[in-house]
Amino acid sequence: MISRVRNRGFSMIEVLVTLVLISIGVLGMVAMQAKGITYTQDSVVRNQAALLADELMEILRSDRQTILDVKGVPTSTSDYYKKKGTAFPDAPASCNPLPASAEDRLGCWAAKAAQTLPDASALLTSDFYVCRTDGSAVCPDKGAAIEIQLAWRVKENECMDANAKAGDDLTICHYHLRAEL
Numbered sequence: 001m002i003s004r005v006r007n008r009g010f011s012m013i014e015v016l017v018t019l020v021l022i023s024i025g026v027l028g029m030v031a032m033q034a035k036g037i038t039y040t041q042d043s044v045v046r047n048q049a050a051l052l053a054d055e056l057m058e059i060l061r062s063d064r065q066t067i068l069d070v071k072g073v074p075t076s077t078s079d080y081y082k083k084k085g086t087a088f089p090d091a092p093a094s095c096n097p098l099p100a101s102a103e104d105r106l107g108c109w110a111a112k113a114a115q116t117l118p119d120a121s122a123l124l125t126s127d128f129y130v131c132r133t134d135g136s137a138v139c140p141d142k143g144a145a146i147e148i149q150l151a152w153r154v155k156e157n158e159c160m161d162a163n164a165k166a167g168d169d170l171t172i173c174h175y176h177l178r179a180e181l
Helices: 012-062 102-116
Strands: 129-133 145-153 172-180
Touching: 012 102, 012 145, 012 172
Parallel strands: none
Antiparallel strands: 129 145, 145 172
């Protein structure tokens, strides 16, 4: 009688293929984890920027008589406005409670923004602005809305800004808030 030998277990090829497939899966999970951390960090900073912009808008709303004319339209000039490329007023010695003057309030807010957003203190003059707008251009000094822009610095290509154009500095992220008072 012929006896048949049965093979038991796995061949070396099967083991190697399994190891390759598991390695690819693990590498994919590691890459997803790294992207997840990047997205989470971006989300946290964008949330902080949104809260800061909303806080400034509420400061403006609480002091309507200094920013709106008798018709309820933002005036051409206000101590709350800050053009791109100009410095914010210095913060007073104490910001608690919030000072009475618009200039001091804006200085307190700028100091808070500099502390909250990454490397924002270096961008306060060049990339932050608060102005009157109609949405057609950056600070056209017309319109019924107020626009606030904040900025912060990140690593190269980590700014998830869909509005970034060719030639923009990809290490600077911006957050815009435009609203009517």
